[in-house]
Amino acid sequence: xxxxxxxxxxxxxxxxxxxxxxxxxxxxxxxxxxxxxxxxxxxxxxxxxxxxxxxxxxxxxxxxxxxxxxxxxxxxxxxxxxxxxxxxxxxxxxxxxxxxxxxxxxxxxxxxxxxxxxxxxxxxxxxxxxxxxxxxxxxxxxxxxxxxxxxxxxxxxxxxxxxxxxxxxxxxxxxxxxxxxxxxxxxxxxxxxxxxxxxxxxxxxxxxxxxxxxxxxxxxxxxxxxxxxxxxxxxxxxxxxxxxxxxxxxxxxxxxxxxxxxxxxxxxxxxxxxxxxxxxxx
Amino acid sequence: xxxxxxxxxxxxxxxxxxxxxxxxxxxxxxxxxxxxxxxxxxxxxxxxxxxxxxxxxxxxxxxxxxxxxxxxxxxxxxxxxxxxxxxxxxxxxxxxxxxxxxxxxxxxxxxxxxxxxxxxxxxxxxxxxxxxxxxxxxxxxxxxxxxxxxxxxxxxxxxxxxxxxxxxxxxxxxxxxxxxxxxxxxxxxxxxxxxxxxxxxxxxxxxxxxxxxxxxxxxxxxxxxxxxxxxxxxxxxxxxxxxxxxxxxxxxxxxxxxxxxxxxxxxxxxxxxxxxxxxxxxxxxxxxxxxxxxxxxxxxxxxxxxxxxxxxxxxxxxxxxxxxxxxxxxxxxxxxxxxxxxxxxxxxxxxxxxxxxxxxxxxxxxxxxxxxxxxxxxxxxxxxxxxxxxxxxxxxxxxxxxxxxxxxxxxxxxxxxxxxxxxxxxxxxxxx
Numbered sequence: 225x226x227x228x229x230x231x232x233x234x235x236x237x238x239x240x241x242x243x244x245x246x247x248x249x250x251x252x253x254x255x256x257x258x259x260x261x262x263x264x265x266x267x268x269x270x271x272x273x274x275x276x277x278x279x280x281x282x283x284x285x286x287x288x289x290x291x292x293x294x295x296x297x298x299x300x301x302x303x304x305x306x307x308x309x310x311x312x313x314x315x316x317x318x319x320x321x322x323x324x325x326x327x328x329x330x331x332x333x334x335x336x337x338x339x340x341x342x343x344x345x346x347x348x349x350x351x352x353x354x355x356x357x358x359x360x361x362x363x364x365x366x367x368x369x370x371x372x373x374x375x376x377x378x379x380x381x382x383x384x385x386x387x388x389x390x391x392x393x394x395x396x397x398x399x400x401x402x403x404x405x406x407x408x409x410x411x412x413x414x415x416x417x418x419x420x421x422x423x424x425x426x427x428x429x430x431x432x433x434x435x436x437x438x439x440x441x442x443x444x445x446x447x448x449x450x451x452x453x454x455x456x457x458x459x460x461x462x463x464x465x466x467x468x469x470x471x472x473x474x475x476x477x478x479x480x481x482x483x484x485x486x487x488x489x490x491x492x493x494x495x496x497x498x499x500x501x502x503x504x505x506x
Numbered sequence: 507x508x509x510x511x512x513x514x515x516x517x518x519x520x521x522x523x524x525x526x527x528x529x530x531x532x533x534x535x536x537x538x539x540x541x542x543x544x545x546x547x548x549x550x551x552x553x554x555x556x557x558x559x560x561x562x563x564x565x566x567x568x569x570x571x572x573x574x575x576x577x578x579x580x581x582x583x584x585x586x587x588x589x590x591x592x593x594x595x596x597x598x599x600x601x602x603x604x605x606x607x608x609x610x611x612x613x614x615x616x617x618x619x620x621x622x623x624x625x626x627x628x629x630x631x632x633x634x635x636x637x638x639x640x641x642x643x644x645x646x647x648x649x650x651x652x653x654x655x656x657x658x659x660x661x662x663x664x665x666x667x668x669x670x671x672x673x674x675x676x677x678x679x680x681x682x683x684x685x686x687x688x689x690x691x692x693x694x695x696x697x698x699x700x701x702x703x704x705x706x707x708x709x710x711x712x713x714x715x716x717x718x719x720x721x722x723x724x725x726x727x728x729x730x731x732x733x734x735x736x737x738x739x740x741x742x743x744x745x746x747x748x749x750x751x752x753x754x755x756x757x758x759x760x761x762x763x764x765x766x767x768x769x770x771x772x773x774x775x776x777x778x779x780x781x782x783x784x785x786x787x788x789x790x791x792x793x794x795x796x797x798x799x800x801x802x803x804x805x806x807x808x809x810x811x812x813x814x815x816x817x818x819x820x821x822x823x824x825x826x827x828x829x830x831x832x833x834x835x836x837x838x839x840x841x842x843x844x845x846x847x848x849x850x851x852x853x854x855x856x857x858x859x860x861x862x863x864x865x866x867x868x869x870x871x872x873x874x875x876x877x878x879x880x881x882x883x884x885x886x887x888x889x890x891x892x893x894x895x896x897x898x899x900x901x902x903x904x905x906x907x908x909x910x911x912x913x914x915x916x917x918x919x920x921x922x923x924x925x926x927x928x929x930x931x932x933x934x935x936x937x938x
Contacts, residue, residue: 472619
């Protein structure tokens, strides 16, 4: 009896955040699902149910091909570059280094800047400085626009992954490293056989979160290029936004976003499961 | 045990304080939307969602509101500023939620969605309708009823810097296409960018295209844009659209480098400081350029696409933007009263004086206008204007159009036939 009472008192602490979650996220989400089966235009107070029409239309929509390509390239590119760079910086910063605090702070500061502001700053740099350097701005060309946006996103978001990796590295006991050194393992061997396996929990978090977040990318792209030039940087999130607010086809937009969310959940689950299976007990 | 009970109580208190907060906010909102009219008898506050953030417009609006509030001490006007990007979203959400503003900026595009939904007040009885010339309210009229009143009209033209033209030795505004090309060459020789294009913003691609197709298609008896959208006309089979691309191709060498990496603000500043000669876009370009350099001497002229001088008169659509009253507003009469005051001839004169734009209300005193406003007033007075059908595609087609024209430019303006074909395929795909 006493135990039950104690456990109930634990649950009481959950109530505030649970209420927030239910009313701000779960309820609106669930009540919005039905819109995917309607022809709602986003403004009128009535709409008709059209069954699976929106989903069938989606299968033959030529407009979604380019955004899917862009999203995948962008998502994979950002995830790979972000994690490799973050890991490199984390390992470097974990060593004894002069001015370590300064570098740590400078990698972390851009994180405090919103995606929109970062895009504006970089747009300016791009059209005034990078264009002088390369003879052409990165964002103004179909071939390089994604690279430009990836750069902005890297600069903006790198800090959080650096921090997570650094925390992970700090958590690895020095004993392993020392033991390996005594056994004659060189730096590279120590990195791949001690640091990397011991960091698996950090990989799980960083890679999964970076990938799902970058696949959903909206703000940076919208502020930097609005999907241009010639639609070459339009992501799925922007496509959904266009259908929802610009083309007044909210029902269809909801259908795309449901399918999109389904894929994101699958990707997230698979990745987490994969990395969890690689994690080692310390 | 005691501590646990205390913890539970505290947690509950936290939850309640949260809900209490929420409740309070809600009731405040209801008071605001119903206003204080019930308590004091006549004090009314009208909410006006304004989508235009242009400095001169805001300055004019402030002065109009001041004048109106002086005449009607019981009515207060409260402006809600919304950036143009989130404007549709804000207004749409407010209407869908039933939390309607009293007055709101209204675009001709909204006619199709908002009028059938019954959100917009019918203004057909207003005495202000007499102040507009024939055809100027067409874009806000449906089944013989008028739903919104405009103050000014923007049209697509060549916006130029008179100083830059003088420096390049261009004495007269070009009247024919060959004169126009000659002017471009003269500017380029002087090291001045002939045509500044900030294509990194998609609306600019559209604006420049509109300037060209208003003159090459709509003013030359080509098919209307609606005919292109419903596919009764094809781009590839229309001589005027072929001409549109041809003119773009001929102008391309005279544009700045890296158009898609340049934003329009940079172009405004180039134009204002005579580093660029022209911008092909709406008349608002002048206002924006003057804001960058108040001493800039600006002017406008019709893009002369034809070799025949007489054909090159200013094409003009009925206005696109106006202000409307919400049919569901609890203070509809007061809102209409303010709208009528806002669109009166006196306010229109003030509008021109403030340099906010070119008023289309009759009896406007244009004597103290200068620069481009004078050019515009002279065009208006001379009546050398060709009224054309709507210059705007529906937004889905517009985006496809912008993408295709951008693609044409990015590929160096080479393949006209290919561009026409792409446009046809994309427009075909949009027919549901």
